[in-house]
Amino acid sequence: MSTINRGAFPHRHLLGIEGLSADEITMLLDLSDGYVEQNRQKDKKRSVLRGLTVINVFFETSTRTRTSFELAGKRLGADVINISPDASAIKKGETLIDTAMTLNAMHPDVLTVRHADSGAVHLLSEKVACAVINAGDGSHEHPTQALLDALTIRRRLGRLHGLTVAICGDILHSRVARSNIHLLNTMGARVRVVAPPTLLPMHIERLGVEVFNDMREGIADCDIVMMLRLQTERMQGSFVPSTREYFHFFGLDAGKLSAARPDALIMHPGPMNRGVEIDSLVADDISRSLIHEQVEMGVAVRMACLDLLTRDALANEYESEAETRQ
Numbered sequence: 611m612s613t614i615n616r617g618a619f620p621h622r623h624l625l626g627i628e629g630l631s632a633d634e635i636t637m638l639l640d641l642s643d644g645y646v647e648q649n650r651q652k653d654k655k656r657s658v659l660r661g662l663t664v665i666n667v668f669f670e671t672s673t674r675t676r677t678s679f680e681l682a683g684k685r686l687g688a689d690v691i692n693i694s695p696d697a698s699a700i701k702k703g704e705t706l707i708d709t710a711m712t713l714n715a716m717h718p719d720v721l722t723v724r725h726a727d728s729g730a731v732h733l734l735s736e737k738v739a740c741a742v743i744n745a746g747d748g749s750h751e752h753p754t755q756a757l758l759d760a761l762t763i764r765r766r767l768g769r770l771h772g773l774t775v776a777i778c779g780d781i782l783h784s785r786v787a788r789s790n791i792h793l794l795n796t797m798g799a800r801v802r803v804v805a806p807p808t809l810l811p812m813h814i815e816r817l818g819v820e821v822f823n824d825m826r827e828g829i830a831d832c833d834i835v836m837m838l839r840l841q842t843e844r845m846q847g848s849f850v851p852s853t854r855e856y857f858h859f860f861g862l863d864a865g866k867l868s869a870a871r872p873d874a875l876i877m878h879p880g881p882m883n884r885g886v887e888i889d890s891l892v893a894d895d896i897s898r899s900l901i902h903e904q905v906e907m908g909v910a911v912r913m914a915c916l917d918l919l920t921r922d923a924l925a926n927e928y929e930s931e932a933e934t935r936q
């Protein structure tokens with residue numbers, strides 16, 4: 611049983627991976643490990659968050675993140691409310707800040723927020739009295755995705771340090787790529803990004819990654835091949851000649867995967883666009899694809915984040931077993 615020290619995680623919010631230390635990331639992953647085991651039992655419920663209120667505010671669509679935050683909150687005993695733009699006053703023109711202040715007046719304990727604009731979740735966090743978790747802001751960060759990816763890798767390979775991870779596809783628009791680059795670098799992995807020049811941010815190498823424009827070269831000798839979808843909802847104009855051509859050069863199929871290590875593992879945060887960035891034969895290869903494991907880890911990681919951020923910051927030693935908080 612690991613010991614969790616809230617005082618060693620001196621953050622009120624989880625807005626990004628950038629700025630977290632290796633110890634803080636390890637603490638979240640260790641806490642998540644316990645929740646993986648809980649989620650595999652028949653009785654998945656605990657009362658760690660009994661009496662607390664979690665509001666999920668998703669200004670952008672989501673299947674995995676929204677559902678897993680809802681499950682996470684409910685499995686820990688919180689009251690969980692979901693808000694989407696289509697069913698709220700946002701549709702009537704209310705601003706982000708007014709929406710935040712309105713929700714704040716209802717005394718939530720945690721707001722999990724997804725927004726199309728980079729920085730919007732940070733702005734909102736300055737207006738409310740509760741903890742805020744970034745569930746993805748524009749092309750900036752998606753911290754719980756990087757944590758669940760790290761947990762998936764760590765449980766499969768036993769470590770993050772020293773691994774080589776190739777992140778392939780639309781790096782330019784990807785908050786998943788940014789959060790993963792920060793996390794993997796912090797944890798001592800080697801990170802490559804593989805994409806056509808049009809889908810790479812300027813000066814991306816300053817984030818401490820190796821840059822490749824050729825899939826076979828980029829994934830050679832990698833332990834992990836992490837594929838990303840084309841984020842067409844963030845594109846203004848054309849970034850690839852056609853999806854067919856994109857798949858030909860950058861889609862992961864068995865042919866290109868043969869350039870990687872024979873035991874290289876495949877990841878994708880979802881949603882996948884089959885036949886665009888990944889071929890079905892590769893995505894569904896249960897001997898190498900971790901895609902469903904990633905989804906499972908997502909619930910555990912979000913339970914750990916809700917648990918840690920709602921612990922009394924002034925208290926010190928807690929046991930990671932949920933029951934000790936009841």
Ligand code: CP
Binds near residue numbers: 671
């Ligand atoms: N990976 C991810 O964020 O998926 P959703 O958009 O379904 O939440």
